Amino acid sequence: MTKVVPEIYVEYKLCEKFHCLPSELEKESTEKLNLYLTMMEVEAVEQEKQLKKIENKQKSAPKFR
Secondary structure, eight states: OOOOOOHHHHHHHHHHHHTOOHHHHTTSOHHHHHHHHHHHHHHHHHHHHHHHHHHHHHHHSOOOO
16 A cells, blocks of 8 residues: 655655755656655565564564563
């Protein structure tokens, strides 16, 4: 499920990620920005998978007293 977020938030996150100002970001092509957003989404999905694996391992680990 894709979440819809305000454009200004997307701009903020890209600037944060690449340590740039919005004016610098505006110089990039839409195609390139979309590619970066896609990579960031893939990265987020992979991080979520890793977190779930860790949580499952913690749940199945024996409890010592």
